[in-house]
Amino acid sequence: MNIFQKIREYFPCVKERIFLNHAGVSPLCIPVSEAIQGYLKNKVSGEEEDFDVDSARKLFAQLINASSEEVALVPNTSTGLSIAANLLKYPRSSNVVTTDLEFPSVVYPWLRIKMSSNLEIRYVKNIEGRLRLEDFEKAVNDDTVAVVISHVEYGNGFKNDLKAIAEIAHEHGALIVVDACQSAGAMNIDVKRQEIDFLATSCYKWLLGPSGAGFLYVKRDLIEEAEPIFVGWASVKHEIFETVDLWNNTQLILSETARRFEIGTPSLLSYVGATAALELILKCGIEKIENRIMELTNYLIEKLKEDGFTIQTPQESSNRSGIVNFKASKPKEKVEKLHQKGVIVSARMNGIRVSPHFYNTKDDLERFLEYLKEIEDQPSGS
Amino acid sequence: MNIFQKIREYFPCVKERIFLNHAGVSPLCIPVSEAIQGYLKNKVSGEEEDFDVDSARKLFAQLINASSEEVALVPNTSTGLSIAANLLKYPRSSNVVTTDLEFPSVVYPWLRIKMSSNLEIRYVKNIEGRLRLEDFEKAVNDDTVAVVISHVEYGNGFKNDLKAIAEIAHEHGALIVVDACQSAGAMNIDVKRQEIDFLATSCYKWLLGPSGAGFLYVKRDLIEEAEPIFVGWASVKHEIFETVDLWNNTQLILSETARRFEIGTPSLLSYVGATAALELILKCGIEKIENRIMELTNYLIEKLKEDGFTIQTPQESSNRSGIVNFKASKPKEKVEKLHQKGVIVSARMNGIRVSPHFYNTKDDLERFLEYLKEIEDQPSGS
Numbered sequence: 001m002n003i004f005q006k007i008r009e010y011f012p013c014v015k016e017r018i019f020l021n022h023a024g025v026s027p028l029c030i031p032v033s034e035a036i037q038g039y040l041k042n043k044v045s046g047e048e049e050d051f052d053v054d055s056a057r058k059l060f061a062q063l064i065n066a067s068s069e070e071v072a073l074v075p076n077t078s079t080g081l082s083i084a085a086n087l088l089k090y091p092r093s094s095n096v097v098t099t100d101l102e103f104p105s106v107v108y109p110w111l112r113i114k115m116s117s118n119l120e121i122r123y124v125k126n127i128e129g130r131l132r133l134e135d136f137e138k139a140v141n142d143d144t145v146a147v148v149i150s151h152v153e154y155g156n157g158f159k160n161d162l163k164a165i166a167e168i169a170h171e172h173g174a175l176i177v178v179d180a181c182q183s184a185g186a187m188n189i190d191v192k193r194q195e196i197d198f199l200a201t202s203c204y205k206w207l208l209g210p211s212g213a214g215f216l217y218v219k220r221d222l223i224e225e226a227e228p229i230f231v232g233w234a235s236v237k238h239e240i241f242e243t244v245d246l247w248n249n250t251q252l253i254l255s256e257t258a259r260r261f262e263i264g265t266p267s268l269l270s271y272v273g274a275t276a277a278l279e280l281i282l283k284c285g286i287e288k289i290e291n292r293i294m295e296l297t298n299y300l301i302e303k304l305k306e307d308g309f310t311i312q313t314p315q316e317s318s319n320r321s322g323i324v325n326f327k328a329s330k331p332k333e334k335v336e337k338l339h340q341k342g343v344i345v346s347a348r349m350n351g352i353r354v355s356p357h358f359y360n361t362k363d364d365l366e367r368f369l370e371y372l373k374e375i376e377d378q379p380s381g382s
Numbered sequence: 383m384n385i386f387q388k389i390r391e392y393f394p395c396v397k398e399r400i401f402l403n404h405a406g407v408s409p410l411c412i413p414v415s416e417a418i419q420g421y422l423k424n425k426v427s428g429e430e431e432d433f434d435v436d437s438a439r440k441l442f443a444q445l446i447n448a449s450s451e452e453v454a455l456v457p458n459t460s461t462g463l464s465i466a467a468n469l470l471k472y473p474r475s476s477n478v479v480t481t482d483l484e485f486p487s488v489v490y491p492w493l494r495i496k497m498s499s500n501l502e503i504r505y506v507k508n509i510e511g512r513l514r515l516e517d518f519e520k521a522v523n524d525d526t527v528a529v530v531i532s533h534v535e536y537g538n539g540f541k542n543d544l545k546a547i548a549e550i551a552h553e554h555g556a557l558i559v560v561d562a563c564q565s566a567g568a569m570n571i572d573v574k575r576q577e578i579d580f581l582a583t584s585c586y587k588w589l590l591g592p593s594g595a596g597f598l599y600v601k602r603d604l605i606e607e608a609e610p611i612f613v614g615w616a617s618v619k620h621e622i623f624e625t626v627d628l629w630n631n632t633q634l635i636l637s638e639t640a641r642r643f644e645i646g647t648p649s650l651l652s653y654v655g656a657t658a659a660l661e662l663i664l665k666c667g668i669e670k671i672e673n674r675i676m677e678l679t680n681y682l683i684e685k686l687k688e689d690g691f692t693i694q695t696p697q698e699s700s701n702r703s704g705i706v707n708f709k710a711s712k713p714k715e716k717v718e719k720l721h722q723k724g725v726i727v728s729a730r731m732n733g734i735r736v737s738p739h740f741y742n743t744k745d746d747l748e749r750f751l752e753y754l755k756e757i758e759d760q761p762s763g764s
Contacts, residue, residue: 013428027428036651040418043592046395046409048726075457075594078614078646086611105615105646111634112613202647210425212457212594212649229468229611231494232460233487252493264460264487265584267594267649269418344430 003284004292008359010280017342018364018371023154023182023323023355024346026208028273035276036210036269056271059278060215063286064180064199065190070223072216072261073271077181078105080200080216081148083261084177085109087218087226088145095120096146097139097174099131101153106179110148119145129156129314136168144174146197151189152182155349157313157323159187166195175222181205185277186293186322186357188286191217198222203270206322206357209277212270218258226261227254234262284358292358293322300324300354300365307369312351327351337375343368385666386674390741392662399724400746400753405536405564405705405737406728408590410655417658418592418651438653441660442597445668446562446581447572452605454598454643455653459563460487462582462598463530465643466559467491469600469608470527477502478528479521479556481513483535488561492530501527511538511696518550526556528579533571534564537731539695539705541569548577557604563587567659568675568704568739570668573599580604585652588704588739591659594652600640608643609636616644666740674740675704682706682736682747689751694733709733719757725750 010029013019019027039051053073061068074080086109090096096110100123113119122144124135131153140147147169152159166176175197180189185206191199199217203209218226228235237253254260281289294317301311301324310327313320328334331347338345345368346353352372356365392411395401401409421433435455443450456462468491472478478492482505495501504526506517513535522529529551534541548558557579562571567588573581581599585591600608610617619635636642663671676699683693683706692709695702710716713729720727727750728735734754738747 011428012426017428019428021430025430028422028425030426033422033426036422037419040410040415043410044394044412044415046393046399046401046726048403048407048721075648076614076646078616079612082612082614082645103615104618105613108613108615108617108634112609112611115609115634204647210649210651211647212652214646227494227497229494230461230464231487231490232458232464233485233490234460235490236486252490252497263464264458264596265586265593266457267592267652269592269651269655270594270649273651339430344428 011359019344020354020356021344022357032273032276036273039272051268053271056275065192066217069257072258073266074214074216076214077200077202082109084198086229090119094143094145097122098148099124101126103154133164140172142172146175146177148177150179152321156325157321159319159321162194203274209274210270212267213274228261230263232263235260289358296356297324323355325351325353341371343371393741401726402736402738403726404739414655414658418655421654433650435653438657447574448599451639454640455648456596456598458596459582459584464491466580468611472501476525476527479504480530481506483508485536515546522554524554528557528559530559532561534703538707539703541701541703544576585656591656592652594649595656610643612645614645617642671740678738679706705737707733707735723753725753
């Protein structure tokens with residue numbers, strides 16, 4: 001029995017359904033649930049708060065090759081992106097470069113800034129689902145403040161070459177802000193090697209944790225000059241806060257680490273779960289997980305093509321991820337029909353999005369394909 | 383058996399310790415823990431996200447006599463206060479009025495604004511633990527943008543007369559921003575009657591919920607003109623977001639309700655717990671809870687005085703709350719000694735802060751007083 005077979009036993013959901021929607025919201029596994037139940041037990045007994053969220057911070061830092069001082073706890077990706085957006089300065093005639101494949105809320109923080117400034121938002125357009133480096137080169141100029149991009153695009157699973165895009169940005173003095181919620185936990189991330197400046201993610205997708213726990217990575221060099229808009233007790237130097245009692249202090253002395261971007265008490269329930277999930281992922285090893293996911297999605301793509309479906313996910317191996325999207329007529333209806341059969345996938349981009357994780361099996365995919373045939377009168381796009 | 387005796391059975395912590403620290407972090411009760419366990423069970427089975435956070439929103443709105451459209455979900459009080467602080471405009475020579483009894487992070491968002499503007503922060507000084515209305519009248523002028531204040535002060539439990547302070551603010555065109563984390567769940571709040579403009583709270587104190595769930599009330603008239611700095615998918619009109627698929631939309635159309643102040647996915651684990659806790663509080667009735675807490679704290683104050691302790695909490699009944707603070711030498715050492723005996727209280731303001739909730743009993747208080755005598759060589763301040 002290999003490690004993935006062992007870990008599959010942590011996911012009782014496989015007995016009840018064929019869950020292939022990790023790009024949506026993942027099921028919880030037994031170790032995550034048990035960790036949360038243990039925390040609940042302590043809290044019911046009246047034990048004072050004892051869970052140390054720094055354990056989650058350290059594990060996430062390890063996963064992306066950062067220092068834990070570069071990691072802030074944020075409730076979700078959107079909050080992380082809003083923090084990053086509002087740390088940057090937007091001089092007259094500046095622009096931000098993003099793409100037309102982003103999940104809307106990746107761009108919203110900058111649309112908000114545009115409402116009260118003359119910031120220009122430039123969209124690199126996809127060509128048949130691909131975002132080309134040459135188009136980033138054309139879009140980025142010396143007035144670009146940041147390139148804002150998902151590591152893996154939510155709809156078709158196109159994986160961007162972050163290192164190449166970061167180099168384009170940095171050549172023009174721009175920064176790169178990454179939404180990693182469709183890659184963290186599934187694809188290898190190395191913020192040092194990929195030269196990433198900001199990276200935000202939630203835990204409830206590929207990281208297999210609950211909602212309410214997320215992370216914002218901020219490159220060390222950027223932290224001290226970055227003054228957060230939202231602040232609370234969590235933002236200030238711990239040693240200062242702890243000595244404050246009867247208070248008459250008019251100083252705001254921010255933490256020297258990424259903790260300055262935190263505000264108040266996070267969901268400890270969620271971070272207890274996230275910690276257990278990160279432990280599981282680190283135990284398996286992210287390279288192994290990525291390879292396994294590629295093996296499954298390669299298999300799925302081949303089978304779908306054999307059955308005559310049109311794959312909307314670009315198939316170059318360097319741009320592939322855990323997401324496979326194929327064209328379908330009436331995708332929402334079909335997804336609903338599959339749901340009734342216990343198969344969980346999503347409707348996206350006029351197609352069906354399938355997103356297996358490392359504990360899924362080829363057998364799961366075959367059963368999905370069988371159900372798909374049952375509900376399809378004829379494959380669309382063929 | 384009255385309702386409080388019945389509800390005491392939901393709190394197994396009473397068997398293991400004397401928990402009198404609801405102004406810190408409350409224990410969880412069985413209905414809250416069971417609700418979270420039920421949610422975990424669904425998530426482990428791979429059931430798709432089905433908990434509707436609007437149930438929490440509605441119950442909180444009911445508790446404070448607001449409409450649920452006036453309530454935004456925020457992870458904690460500090461985030462709620464930061465949102466409120468950054469919605470307001472601070473013209474040249476404007477000021478914000480607060481007090482020297484606030485928990486530091488109540489003031490931090492405005493200290494942050496002061497760093498990049500010439501905002502003046504005026505502190506109403508307490509006189510023997512009391513904040514006097516006449517001092518607010520002196521501090522507030524036509525340049526005041528907001529009065530920022532806790533309903534109940536965290537250190538000594540002084541309860542401010544919100545309605546009177548709101549009237550002073552409104553006479554000068556200023557708004558009132560309230561931190562309710564030491565009153566919500568313990569003291570009656572009526573945002574309409576008290577004329578409150580903004581009110582933020584977490585759930586992990588008197589509301590008896592877990593960390594990671596909080597609320598921000600924004601008075602209806604203020605919502606549409608208030609443009610949040612941080613935005614995400616949760617901020618926009620639902621119906622617009624749901625029709626977005628392959629995305630090429632450059633519009634940011636904010637929700638018309640307080641949902642515009644939300645950013646991304648909240649901790650569903652935390653809101654499941656908060657919902658169960660709010661149901662419990664509403665079932666008992668906040669007036670009954672407040673009366674019960676007053677009965678307990680009155681009793682405690684009398685007993686402490688009999689034993690020669692100096693009460694630091696102002697004793698006028700209209701300014702009383704669930705917090706009682708009495709002077710003590712080496713309070714941290716004493717709190718630690720009490721902790722070893724299973725008595726949970728806090729050290730604050732060179733004294734010991736005791737904060738019983740409605741399920742505590744006079745017997746709990748008597749046992750606390752006994753342990754206190756055991757560790758006291760002689761009462762300080764006598």
